Amino acid sequence: MxxxxxxxxxxxxxxxxxxxxxxxxxxxxxxxxxxxxxxxITFWITGIVFVAVVLFVAYCVYRFxxxxxxxxxxxxxxxxxxTWLTAVTALGVIAMLTPGLFVWNRFITVPDDATDIExxxxxxxxxxxxxxxxxxxxxxxxxxxxxxxxLGINRDDPNSQDDVVVEGxxxxxxxxxxxxxxxxxxxxxxxxxxxxxxAKMDMVPGQVSYFWxxxxxxxTFEVLCAELCGVGHPQMRGTVMVQTEAEYQAWLGEQSKKxxxxxxxxxx
Amino acid sequence: MVDVPLGSAGxxxxxxxxxxxxxxxxxxxxxxxxxxxxxxxxxxxxITALGVxxxxxxxxxxxxLQLGFPGVFSFIDANAYYQFITMHGMMxxxxxxxxxxxxxxxxxxxxxxxxxxxxxxxxxxMLSFWFYLLAVVVLVASFFVPGGPTGAGWTxxxxxxxxSGTPGGQEWGIILMLVSLMIFxxxxxxxxxxxxxxxxxxRTKGMTLMRMPLTVWGIFTASFMALLAFPALFVGAVMMLxxxxxxxxFFMPAMVEMGQPLERSGGSPLLFQHLFWFFGHPEVYIVALxxxxxxxxxxxxxxxRNIFGYRMMVWALLAIGALSFIVWAHHMYVSGMNPxxxxxxxxxxxxxxxxxxxxxxxxxxxxxxGDIHLTVPMLFALAFIVTFVNGGLTGLxxxxxxxxxxxxxxxxxxxxxxxxMGVAPILVIFGAIYHWYPKVTGRMLDDTLGKLHFWVTxxxxxxxxxxxxxxxxxxxxxxxxxSTDIAFVxxxxxxxxxFITIMALVVGAVQLVFVFNLVWSLVRGKPAGxxxxxxxxxxxxxxxxxxxxxxxxxxxxxxYRWAYDYSVPGAAQDFIPQNEPAxxxxxxxxxx
Numbered sequence: 001m002x003x004x005x006x007x008x009x010x011x012x013x014x015x016x017x018x019x020x021x022x023x024x025x026x027x028x029x030x031x032x033x034x035x036x037x038x039x040x041i042t043f044w045i046t047g048i049v050f051v052a053v054v055l056f057v058a059y060c061v062y063r064f065x066x067x068x069x070x071x072x073x074x075x076x077x078x079x080x081x082x083t084w085l086t087a088v089t090a091l092g093v094i095a096m097l098t099p100g101l102f103v104w105n106r107f108i109t110v111p112d113d114a115t116d117i118e119x120x121x122x123x124x125x126x127x128x129x130x131x132x133x134x135x136x137x138x139x140x141x142x143x144x145x146x147x148x149x150x151l152g153i154n155r156d157d158p159n160s161q162d163d164v165v166v167e168g169x170x171x172x173x174x175x176x177x178x179x180x181x182x183x184x185x186x187x188x189x190x191x192x193x194x195x196x197x198x199a200k201m202d203m204v205p206g207q208v209s210y211f212w213x214x215x216x217x218x219x220t221f222e223v224l225c226a227e228l229c230g231v232g233h234p235q236m237r238g239t240v241m242v243q244t245e246a247e248y249q250a251w252l253g254e255q256s257k258k259x260x261x262x263x264x265x266x267x268x
Numbered sequence: 269m270v271d272v273p274l275g276s277a278g279x280x281x282x283x284x285x286x287x288x289x290x291x292x293x294x295x296x297x298x299x300x301x302x303x304x305x306x307x308x309x310x311x312x313x314x315i316t317a318l319g320v321x322x323x324x325x326x327x328x329x330x331x332x333l334q335l336g337f338p339g340v341f342s343f344i345d346a347n348a349y350y351q352f353i354t355m356h357g358m359m360x361x362x363x364x365x366x367x368x369x370x371x372x373x374x375x376x377x378x379x380x381x382x383x384x385x386x387x388x389x390x391x392x393x394m395l396s397f398w399f400y401l402l403a404v405v406v407l408v409a410s411f412f413v414p415g416g417p418t419g420a421g422w423t424x425x426x427x428x429x430x431x432s433g434t435p436g437g438q439e440w441g442i443i444l445m446l447v448s449l450m451i452f453x454x455x456x457x458x459x460x461x462x463x464x465x466x467x468x469x470x471r472t473k474g475m476t477l478m479r480m481p482l483t484v485w486g487i488f489t490a491s492f493m494a495l496l497a498f499p500a501l502f503v504g505a506v507m508m509l510x511x512x513x514x515x516x517x518f519f520m521p522a523m524v525e526m527g528q529p530l531e532r533s534g535g536s537p538l539l540f541q542h543l544f545w546f547f548g549h550p551e552v553y554i555v556a557l558x559x560x561x562x563x564x565x566x567x568x569x570x571x572x573r574n575i576f577g578y579r580m581m582v583w584a585l586l587a588i589g590a591l592s593f594i595v596w597a598h599h600m601y602v603s604g605m606n607p608x609x610x611x612x613x614x615x616x617x618x619x620x621x622x623x624x625x626x627x628x629x630x631x632x633x634x635x636x637x638g639d640i641h642l643t644v645p646m647l648f649a650l651a652f653i654v655t656f657v658n659g660g661l662t663g664l665x666x667x668x669x670x671x672x673x674x675x676x677x678x679x680x681x682x683x684x685x686x687x688x689m690g691v692a693p694i695l696v697i698f699g700a701i702y703h704w705y706p707k708v709t710g711r712m713l714d715d716t717l718g719k720l721h722f723w724v725t726x727x728x729x730x731x732x733x734x735x736x737x738x739x740x741x742x743x744x745x746x747x748x749x750x751s752t753d754i755a756f757v758x759x760x761x762x763x764x765x766x767f768i769t770i771m772a773l774v775v776g777a778v779q780l781v782f783v784f785n786l787v788w789s790l791v792r793g794k795p796a797g798x799x800x801x802x803x804x805x806x807x808x809x810x811x812x813x814x815x816x817x818x819x820x821x822x823x824x825x826x827x828y829r830w831a832y833d834y835s836v837p838g839a840a841q842d843f844i845p846q847n848e849p850a851x852x853x854x855x856x857x858x859x860x
């Protein structure tokens with residue numbers, strides 16, 4: 001009896017905790033509310049299954065606990081019941097997987113009008129490179145890294161000359177414009193993670209990974225590293241500020257004195 | 269073993285097989301130390317693994333102290349914290365869970381449950397344990413070398429695992445970790461071949477594959493998988509060791525280390541991740557499948573009811589085992605691999621939910637219309653169902669590629685995998701120890717202490733890991749030495765972290781009750797008799813308890829029925845042992 005009661009309390013208590021607990025995701029600041037929707041669908045389906053299973057176990061413990069003279073029913077198999085349960089499970093899986101795969105397709109398909117930006121991780125800080133007036137980023141290679149070229153940008157690439165380099169500072173993005181973040185690391189694995197954006201991706205030395213998003217809310221958000229990258233991992237923080245287009249352009253204009261060409265010019 | 273001809277009665281004629289072909293111990297040392305008896309090896313494996321488990325438990329306390337009360341304990345600096353989480357994870361996954369389920373339960377139960385006298389390669393079996401012990405010694409030694417153990421996280425991802433920004437990366441820690449894993453794998457291979465070949469070759473007369481208890485099926489499938497999965501880790505470890513010691517670039521691209529360019533180029537960090545998870549995902553099921561098998565037998569025995577849908581259970585085990593080799597990259601959705609892999613791996617991962625769900629349905633349908641005895645093993649089995657279903661369902665979040673994106677690398681993942689492959693299998697291990705301890709020692713474990721141990725462990729573990737999902741959903745990253753200054757984390761979350769830490773201390777402390785019970789009952793426990801649970805499987809039908817070397821005395825048992833003849837209508841008792849011949853009444857066996 002006590003066992004059945006405790007099992008019921010676990011089922012009910014878990015649901016209550018879900019409903020009343022103050023811990024929930026951060027208010028979203030990107031276009032990835034589809035991801036939140038998929039999570040909600042998954043919560044519903046899995047929540048129903050969890051409660052149903054635990055309550056069924058509680059019922060069995062209450063109803064079929066040992067009493068003198070009681071005997072269990074001998075029934076090795078029940079084909080119909082087993083087939084039926086398998087089919088229902090398959091339906092539940094399809095209900096979660098289908099929206100999941102559709103949203104994943106969106107997640108990895110970058111819109112044509114997205115602006116490329118580069119995010120570079122290194123132990124233990126974030127740097128950024130934004131395209132200048134030409135709207136294009138120059139090429140880069142870790143083998144180019146030196147004290148006056150910390151991101152390893154290719155000096156000979158004409159596209160890199162007007163790139164704006166933000167080393168260890170704040171990333172700024174205009175609201176409502178799709179952005180493709182090209183992710184690079186010059187040392188170990190890192191992961192660019194802004195909880196409000198929902199998107200995240202590892203940066204791997206030797207290759208370029210990416211994700212894209214459209215900021216939907218102005219404000220300043222904290223950047224965390226989400227891939228253990230050595231002992232300084234939890235201190236690898238930064239901020240990203242989402243601004244209106246006008247504010248962003250004004251700021252970008254001021255940065256023209258920080259273009260790659262000027263920063264790496266001899267005698268600077 | 270020798271090929272034994274069968275006599276006319278179908279039994280093994282004793283005269284031909286006096287002493288079988290076993291090497292019998294001649295001294296105390298060959299009986300208890302360098303033993304070739306699978307049961308002694310099982311106990312050696314289990315005690316060693318439980319010892320490692322206690323160390324890993326203390327490590328989890330230390331890391332929880334830092335998370336719950338950041339900065340209060342000055343000896344836990346960031347270096348030490350990462351070393352603790354790394355060693356905790358690797359110890360628990362490989363050196364505790366794998367070793368206990370396969371080396372411990374596998375060795376004890378396989379020969380007894382299939383009616384064999386021992387494993388087929390007893391000498392290799394003995395070596396398997398000593399290699400395991402050596403691996404443990406090498407691993408623990410890393411606490412005492414300059415720089416201490418590696419702090420790369422249990423996944424050991426390069427390049428950070430072997431660079432100077434990580435504790436032990438440029439010192440001894442990572443080397444000892446890799447060497448220890450390699451020794452473990454060599455030792456496991458000797459054991460694993462034994463488990464697989466014994467099941468295939470040494471079953472007693474009448475023990476068809478489809479009459480084997482699910483415990484044997486679970487351990488057999490897991491051993492087979494481990495033989496296929498561990499080599500991937502082995503080559504990964506060799507390659508990383510070369511990268512670390514010989515300057516090769518398997519996993520090292522052109523990169524800088526603390527501002528200085530390294531003389532490496534062309535390697536791929538992702539290659540290691542693929543190798544690691546090609547081992548690492550099957551590893552989850554290497555731990556889970558024996559637990560699935562054991563819990564099936566616990567539920568059936570203590571609910572006095574045949575396991576429901578036995579054939580479906582066997583096929584589900586095999587399906588899970590096979591599918592688990594094509595889902596590994598679901599650990600890598602945000603690793604930077606080709607994102608189109610996501611479609612494939614999300615689909616395979618969610619498909620694996622179907623055979624897993626079938627197993628859950630069959631467990632609870634075994635309870636339904638049963639005669640449930642709420643013994644300590646049964647309580648642990650019920651708690652397993654609750655925690656496994658909980659942890660399995662959160663796996664549907666993480667397996668569904670796009671849902672994984674926000675949750676990956678947060679505390680949600682930590683909560684999920686602890687619930688599903690930490691708490692749930694360990695509850696089965698406890699249940700199994702309460703269940704089989706009487707066979708191993710001849711005495712019962714104390715019931716009152718057992719119930720105390722059960723309730724605190726189960727409810728405490730649930731209170732630790734259930735709320736943890738929500739901190740992760742909020743976005744709190746895992747593997748953070750200190751998260752007090754994250755802007756979006758409210759103070760209430762830090763209070764919750766302190767609560768979780770206190771629960772972890774309590775759950776850890778109650779394990780001492782369990783250890784005390786193990787030792788105390790050895791001397792003072794109630795004598796158990798041969799078959800205290802009135803179970804149908806063969807290990808309870810041995811002529812002597814505890815069974816001596818060779819298990820069966822002069823004649824091996826002959827099997828006439830499946831392992832689940834409980835509450836058969838018309839039978840005198842509510843169970844019929846597997847070695848009881850079919851009487852005049854019509855056999856109700858439907859599975860053969």
